[in-house]
Amino acid sequence: MAAASALVLAACGSSDSEGSSDETKAAPAAAKGDGTLTIGTLLPQTGSLAFLGPPEFAGVDLAIKDINAAGGVNGKDVVGVKADSGDTDSGIAPAETDKLLKAGADVIVGAASSGVSKTVVDKIMSAGVVMYSPANTSTDFDNGDFSKPDLYFRTAPSDILQGAVLANLLIEDGRQNVAILARQDAYGETLAKEISKNLKNAGSTVAANVLYSEKTGPGDSQITEVADSKPDAVVLVAFEETTTIVPKLIQAGVGPKNVPTYFVDGNTANYGKGDAATLPDGTLEGTKGTIPGAEAAQDFKDRLATVNPDLKDYSYSAESYDATVTSALAAIVAGDDSGAAIAKALPSVTEGGEKCDSFEACAALLKDDPKADIDYDGVSGPIELGKTGSPTAASIGIYQYDSKNKIKPVKYIAGKI
Secondary structure (H helix, E strand, O other), rough: OOEEEEEEOOHHHOOOOOOOOOOOOOOOOEEEOOOOEEEEEEEEEOOOOHHHHHHHHHHHHHHHHHHHHHOOOEEOOOOOEEOOOOOOOOOOOOHHHHHHHHOOOOOOEEEHHHHEEEEHHHHHHOOOEEEEEOOOOOOOHOOOHHHHOEEEEEEOOOOOOOOOHHHHHHHOOOOOEEEEEEEHHHHHHHHHHHHHHHHHHHHOEEEEEEEEOOOOOOOHHHHHHHHOOOOOEEEEEEEOOOOHHHHHHHHOOOOOOOOOOOOOOOOOOOOOOOOOOOOOOOOOOEEEEEOOOOOOOHHHHHHHHHOOOOOOOOOOHHHHHHHHHHHHHHHHOOOOHHHHHHHHEEEEHHOOOOOOOHHHHHHHHHHHHOOEEEEOOEOOOOOEOOOOOOOOOEEEEEEEOOOOOOOOEEEEEEEEO
């Protein structure tokens, strides 16, 4: 496997990690919890991000298994309940969220899509429940109304970091005239903006920045606009529609075999035979992509297999695992499983205290001293939740496709946000 890189992109954005460990996220007043921590999962079983569902569900399931094996939370086993987030087109997330709230969820892990999260975040927070996404990357969640103290958190870094890493990769590869083709939604627009900004700051030209409808995909005129810009690289910010876009780019002479192509976390999936989405062998050979998150260690993959032996993709599994573990640790620190209590304690269990790298180890410290200040560093990295509920330190993996359209890690970049 590739070795982790020590490069730190400290200039990716302003960091709020310098606050004291006493800074915790305020939360609305709420009744005490019922004594049982219930973790809901609002993750994609269907829709354009369905390939992310299995690793995310497995991460939560494994975390609950580990937590309960180590004694549970405040003397009781953690309970898990599942729901399908779908995507913005299906519009099922609000009804599925209602199911989780009715089941008594204290924390809802999800959604994967930033756009889907925006459709339910107010409903979840109004119910006094924590919304904790393992995969939301839109910068919107650190701006405007979302930057106020609330019950929203995420373990995935914002697109400030991914945009900087991908732009840096393009520059390192010598790309000087880059075309960006992105879906027009909360995810695509913000990531395209960050990539474009960082390319321009580095002196590269953005040959074209084309947005397409998330519902219909790019039309002929948009593909032509990309081709006519004569790019020396194409960045495709997409979801599962990638399998229909790539053939169009090939036909226009700007496919992966003609022009170096780069993917992002929304479409850096396996496209080989036997995968959910496929492309002919060799189509993507040499194409590179970025996925937020540290490398999934082999022992973690082996443990994930105990809850899903058929797992092939590990994207955001670690982030899902860590969202669940930190929620449980926050409930122990608070002595209360209510969403408001968990939200208040969450930042403090991720930064500024005694290091521990598993639920069992961290829970043991709290058992020895209920007032202990712990700092959980998880399987996804250091986390270090800041005052907007987002991680202030994270990793981005750089991947490359082989001749079978399978992704393999090249290196991992650590960065502060």
